[in-house]
Amino acid sequence: LYGGIEAGGTKFVCGIGTGPDDLKAESFPTTTPTETLNHAIEFFREYSDRQQLTAIGIASFGFLDLNTSSSTFGCITLTTKPGWSNTDILGIIRRALNVPVAIDTDVNGAALGEYRFGNAKDKDNFIYLTIGTGIGGGGMINGKLMHGLIHPEMGHIRIPHDREKDPYHGLCQYHNDCFEGLASGPAISKRWGKPAEELPDNHPAWELEAHYIALALTNYICILSPERIILGGGVMEKSVMLPLIREEVKKLLKDFLRKPEITENIDNYIVTPKLGKYAGVLGAIALTEEKVKTI
Amino acid sequence: LYGGIEAGGTKFVCGIGTGPDDLKAESFPTTTPTETLNHAIEFFREYSDRQQLTAIGIASFGFLDLNTSSSTFGCITLTTKPGWSNTDILGIIRRALNVPVAIDTDVNGAALGEYRFGNAKDKDNFIYLTIGTGIGGGGMINGKLMHGLIHPEMGHIRIPHDREKDPYHGLCQYHNDCFEGLASGPAISKRWGKPAEELPDNHPAWELEAHYIALALTNYICILSPERIILGGGVMEKSVMLPLIREEVKKLLKDFLRKPEITENIDNYIVTPKLGKYAGVLGAIALTEEKVKTI
Ligand SMILES: Nc1ncnc2c1ncn2[C@@H]1O[C@H](COP(=O)(O)OP(=O)(O)O)[C@@H](O)[C@H]1O
Ligand SMILES: Nc1ncnc2c1ncn2[C@@H]1O[C@H](COP(=O)(O)OP(=O)(O)O)[C@@H](O)[C@H]1O
Ligand SMILES: [Zn+2]
Numbered sequence: 093l094y095g096g097i098e099a100g101g102t103k104f105v106c107g108i109g110t111g112p113d114d115l116k117a118e119s120f121p122t123t124t125p126t127e128t129l130n131h132a133i134e135f136f137r138e139y140s141d142r143q144q145l146t147a148i149g150i151a152s153f154g155f156l157d158l159n160t161s162s163s164t165f166g167c168i169t170l171t172t173k174p175g176w177s178n179t180d181i182l183g184i185i186r187r188a189l190n191v192p193v194a195i196d197t198d199v200n201g202a203a204l205g206e207y208r209f210g211n212a213k214d215k216d217n218f219i220y221l222t223i224g225t226g227i228g229g230g231g232m233i234n235g236k237l238m239h240g241l242i243h244p245e246m247g248h249i250r251i252p253h254d255r256e257k258d259p260y261h262g263l264c265q266y267h268n269d270c271f272e273g274l275a276s277g278p279a280i281s282k283r284w285g286k287p288a289e290e291l292p293d294n295h296p297a298w299e300l301e302a303h304y305i306a307l308a309l310t311n312y313i314c315i316l317s318p319e320r321i322i323l324g325g326g327v328m329e330k331s332v333m334l335p336l337i338r339e340e341v342k343k344l345l346k347d348f349l350r351k352p353e354i355t356e357n358i359d360n361y362i363v364t365p366k367l368g369k370y371a372g373v374l375g376a377i378a379l380t381e382e383k384v385k386t387i
Numbered sequence: 388l389y390g391g392i393e394a395g396g397t398k399f400v401c402g403i404g405t406g407p408d409d410l411k412a413e414s415f416p417t418t419t420p421t422e423t424l425n426h427a428i429e430f431f432r433e434y435s436d437r438q439q440l441t442a443i444g445i446a447s448f449g450f451l452d453l454n455t456s457s458s459t460f461g462c463i464t465l466t467t468k469p470g471w472s473n474t475d476i477l478g479i480i481r482r483a484l485n486v487p488v489a490i491d492t493d494v495n496g497a498a499l500g501e502y503r504f505g506n507a508k509d510k511d512n513f514i515y516l517t518i519g520t521g522i523g524g525g526g527m528i529n530g531k532l533m534h535g536l537i538h539p540e541m542g543h544i545r546i547p548h549d550r551e552k553d554p555y556h557g558l559c560q561y562h563n564d565c566f567e568g569l570a571s572g573p574a575i576s577k578r579w580g581k582p583a584e585e586l587p588d589n590h591p592a593w594e595l596e597a598h599y600i601a602l603a604l605t606n607y608i609c610i611l612s613p614e615r616i617i618l619g620g621g622v623m624e625k626s627v628m629l630p631l632i633r634e635e636v637k638k639l640l641k642d643f644l645r646k647p648e649i650t651e652n653i654d655n656y657i658v659t660p661k662l663g664k665y666a667g668v669l670g671a672i673a674l675t676e677e678k679v680k681t682i
């Protein structure tokens with residue numbers, strides 16, 4: 093059996109199974125590292141005690157150290173989540189359950205889930221973006237999960253910010269008005285003085301939000317030329333968002349990149365995740381196959 | 388023998404050889420497709436007549452169709468260069484010389500040249516950016532040249548444009564003030580009313596230019612997490628640029644991404660091409676090895 097852990101800053105999802113139709117999962121809030129990781133370990137304990145557990149994959153928030161030759165490989169190195177900086181998440185799980193453990197970012201996990209079981213099945217070049225408490229992106233290029241010097245931090249790109257139209261200064265602790273600083277769920281809530289989910293569909297918040305998201309997406313398109321973009325996260329639950337974003341992306345690209353995949357079929361180009369809240373844990377399970385051999 | 392063609396909008400470079408120390412090359416201006424491609428064909432004719440030519444690689448300006456299953460594979464589909472839209476550059480060269488031909492973008496060609504023979508030798512994740520008449524980017528991810536739905540068009544990302552500090556509206560025919568619209572060589576010349584190369588080192592043009600380039604680079608870094616960035620093109624010949632860009636990238640990233648490769652060793656992170664004006668043609672030659680088998 094293969095296990096997966098989606099380690100999010102808000103909640104953890106642990107699961108065992110082989111796909112969306114064969115998944116036993118449990119979700120619990122992220123509290124302290126000790127309490128939360130113990131909870132995860134308990135979830136898998138019965139399987140490891142019975143020697144049924146072959147490997148575990150972790151799709152985690154971070155920054156993560158994913159450099160296998162580093163002394164802090166598998167650690168959450170630095171995070172705004174109090175108490176979680178310098179947590180050896182991979183080591184703690186591995187030592188407690190005594191199985192091989194694979195790790196990647198939360199968004200690469202969700203991307204891999206959608207690649208294996210969901211809306212990115214036939215795509216070797218795609219992006220998975222989540223717009224929630226933070227904004228994060230991952231995905232595949234040439235059929236491999238995106239990595240590099242560190243890992244993508246797509247939420248922190250700089251985009252045009254017209255301060256006359258939108259005087260809100262942004263809330264990124266590093267950059268103020270980067271994409272995440274302007275367009276995360278908390279940024280919407282702070283700008284308009286109300287939780288994002290309570291703003292009505294006809295509120296001007298959504299057009300502005302779609303504009304910022306579309307600016308970021310067109311930048312990703314120019315840089316990566318993805319074959320599909322999957323948008324997840326709490327903010328995308330607002331159903332007016334997806335059509336607004338699609339329209340705005342077309343408007344921003346103008347006559348540039350006249351590919352029918354975008355100009356004629358954008359409903360099939362910018363999509364939501366198929367696996368919903370289980371993309372991360374299913375991707376984490378799939379990580380074991382991709383990676384355990386290399387650990 | 389393997390041949391390479393760097394097909395640029397301003398000039399073509401044709402070459403035969405095995406590396407920087409064994410290269411016979413010739414350069415000539417880009418005029419009409421017929422005249423220019425005939426000139427290239429003449430360069431290789433003696434070798435093909437003697438059956439010495441195994442394959443040719445082309446690194447071309449574009450847009451290009453790089454989809455091998457498309458009916459217009461190998462064509463320059465659309466370009467601002469008059470007369471060159473819908474030019475079957477691969478087909479014309481292949482039929483005239485009767486050898487296998489590989490093709491990729493001009494910037495992926497230069498990137499591959501630097502990967503094989505230059506400043507990207509040990510890097511499987513890097514970007515090559517040229518800042519000249521236009522701005523274009525390519526590079527490798529996971530050890531493979533960047534491709535996707537089309538190919539990267541990194542010059543056309545949107546970046547913050549403070550119209551009070553810089554009222555120039557930009558010259559991109561698609562987007563006005565995208566990165567290329569604000570920061571290409573012609574944009575500098577139009578903004579300040581003088582050819583870029585004639586502006587003195589202490590002119591405010593260069594600080595502004597470095598700011599725009601650094602905004603784009605930090606976006607590339609957040610999205611791709613490259614292990615190195617190589618900056619070429621005419622504008623980079625201005626020697627004040629490179630140090631200004633390095634400083635500004637560090638300033639823009641702030642405390643974000645505290646990797647010593649960037650914070651302590653940026654002179655080794657943002658660099659110029661080693662092969663200079665021969666990166667493209669050497670990369671084009673190297674393309675034959677990467678690709679001819681798949682054609
Ligand atoms: N229906 C909704 N419409 C708009 N925003 C929402 C909605 N539901 C949740 N959000 C916002 O999404 C954010 C939470 O995102 P989510 O992806 O659920 O969590 P996390 O990013 O912490 O994993 C919050 O800022 C919340 O205000
Ligand atoms: N020394 C220099 N300093 C600044 N800009 C320069 C310099 N030399 C050339 N340029 C600018 O670079 C552009 C040409 O770029 P180049 O890379 O040589 O050609 P292309 O992009 O057409 O292949 C022109 O806009 C020119 O003004
Ligand atoms: Zn930021």
Ligand SMILES: [Zn+2]
Pocket residue numbers: 542543544559560561562563565566567568
């Ligand atoms: Zn543009």
